[in-house]
């Protein structure tokens with residue numbers, strides 16, 4: 001008998017000191033066991049909770065959701081697992097870990113299982129609460145870093161517009177959408193006039209700033225669905241979904257005027273520059289997405305040829 005008492009004593013001590021939360025409830029969800037982990041993190045002693053309904057003591061618990069899970073476990077006598085990814089925590093415990101200190105609350109995985117009496121009757125439900133804050137924070141940080149990397153790989157560093165590769169992917173998507181739904185879509189290709197002379201007169205740093213300045217003016221002109229990217233050095237492409245050639249022309253003309261009126265302030269001077277733009281609206285004759293760009297580029301070439309600082313819409317003559 002003393003041996004059995006000793007064994008029981010040691011078992012209770014283990015339950016009290018183990019670094020996971022152990023909670024036992026009867027079938028009416030009254031607390032029967034609340035170990036040291038739970039006491040330390042909640043600040044509430046087992047004596048205070050004993051025989052009291054868990055949901056009355058912790059109103060922040062999602063009673064309806066949790067009892068539904070517990071009822072299944074009690075009925076089927078199986079186990080249920082609640083992951084932090086499904087619900088960050090069951091018990092709202094503050095996080096005190098030094099390394100993962102940025103997490104406000106302890107992330108938890110929770111296992112539920114039923115306990116039976118010696119006669120085999122299900123009498124209690126047990127919860128094991130694991131502190132998985134370290135794992136969760138690491139995973140969330142990794143996810144955030146990956147999202148940032150994914151974004152960085154799509155963005156042009158100088159202008160913060162889409163880079164050529166990603167922009168072209170989005171252009172392809174619009175092209176495919178047209179083939180399916182035949183909704184209007186137009187492409188504007190534009191380029192700074194005599195950009196070489198900005199570089200030559202003011203240096204490449206100012207040249208870069210002129211590119212950034214134009215990118216900002218473009219960005220400020222876009223609707224939510226428009227897609228602008230840096231196609232090359234000082235050449236930009238803008239895909240305008242649901243836009244016919246006349247509307248695209250108005251858009252590009254407004255942008256052209258805006259650029260003309262908005263000199264770059266650099267080196268204590270107002271450096272004026274202008275842009276030329278070429279437009280091509282999708283139609284059934286355009287069999288490949290590269291033809292779409294080629295036609296808008298041909299219109300841009302004509303804008304350059306006809307004096308620059310103007311907007312041209314692609315016409316079939318361009319190909320002759």
Ligand SMILES: Nc1nc2c(ncn2[C@@H]2O[C@H](COP(=O)(O)OP(=O)(O)OP(=O)(O)O)[C@@H](O)[C@H]2O)c(=O)[nH]1
Nearest residue numbers: 191192193194195196197199204207208233234304
């Ligand atoms: N500062 C800077 N210059 C660039 C960049 N990319 C390309 N360039 C320069 O841009 C100039 C483009 O010159 P061109 O293609 O001759 O055209 P342009 O002088 O703008 O003349 P038009 O387009 O015919 O009006 C070249 O001198 C390139 O070196 C860049 O990222 N930064």
